[in-house]
Amino acid sequence: MSSAQRAVVLGSGSWGTTFAKVLADAGHEVTIWARRPEVANEINESHRNTGYLPGIDLPRNLRATPDLVEAVSGQHFVFVSVPAQTARELAVQLAPLIDDDAVVVSLMKGVERSSGLRMSEVLEGVLELPTDRIAVASGPNIALEIAKEQPTAIVVASDSEVTAVSVAKLARNGYLKSFVNVDVIGTEFGGVLKNLIAIAVGIVDGVGYGENTKASVMTRGLAEISDFAVAMGAQASTMIGLAGLGDLIATCESPLSRNFTAGRLLGQGYVYDDVVAQMQQTAEGLRSVGAILELAERHGVDMPIAKQIDDVLHGRMSPADLAPHLATDDGPSGE
Ligand SMILES: NC(=O)c1ccc[n+]([C@@H]2O[C@H](COP(=O)([O-])OP(=O)(O)OC[C@H]3O[C@@H](n4cnc5c(N)ncnc54)[C@H](O)[C@@H]3O)[C@@H](O)[C@H]2O)c1
């Protein structure tokens, strides 16, 4: 464990609050920025965030504020955990506030719908930071499990290994072990793309198909998202690491996953708008699929599962046809 430092986490939803708890449990002095003052008050007064982490007691060295200026002032480590589609507007507010030497870390797992940019690209562009002051963290990290202090691993990536190590040293404690790599593209896309496959697995689960179907979708899904990530510049090895295969397994198998849950509702026959209305929390995959398909087309990558998710989302395909379609493709081909 490193010596005590200061850090701020922007976003007080499930992951922002959990990650702040991870840092505070490592002995650091942690501030969490909550957009809603009532959430900040609850964290400060009751040491709880019941809307997102029911039953979890938060550490006392974790304090919250709804004031972004106060939250960010003098902070060297700034972690960002808001829904991907809101990252740009937050970054615009953040730009004049961050310290000259601050390291900014994305905890998010979506792409910007309008541009197809990864979150680190959005932050880097708006904040005008060199890439050695940007990092991303990803892995099999279902928030509530980590908040319950169940043992977990995470990977921190930055173009600069020094930066990745400095962040990974900060974000480790008795229940979270951090690893590092320098493949930002793979680490980030791993987190984005597993969400799509978790939606597909949720769909077939909702339809009532069993383990063979889910395993087929997961395995072919891993091949599909690896092809995409490598075409975008990722290392193939990252896709079988924590941010790829690791997160794919956790998200596709957990009833706590919002992406899996959204898929299951689709499989049970709910339409897209009903699913969005029922989700209390962010299911990033629903908003990433269109942008990923556009990038895939531009880079000549075939993504049959992602296409089928998009067809189900837009009512062009019955959920029950998703997996059979996989099996009735043209003649046999190599795995
Ligand atoms: N929950 C997890 O298990 C988990 C784990 C790893 C990564 N992530 C990623 O972390 C990111 C955040 O997810 P989450 O689970 O905390 O989501 P969440 O839905 O639980 O919480 C989102 C938070 O963002 C706030 N927010 C909403 N709109 C905002 C805006 N315009 N400006 C600022 N804040 C706004 C909400 O008030 C809430 O506090 C996502 O990209 C997600 O994929 C989540």
Ligand SMILES: O=P(O)(O)OC[C@H](O)CO
């Ligand atoms: O709840 P989900 O589907 O957003 O998944 C949460 C995390 O990304 C799992 O690592």
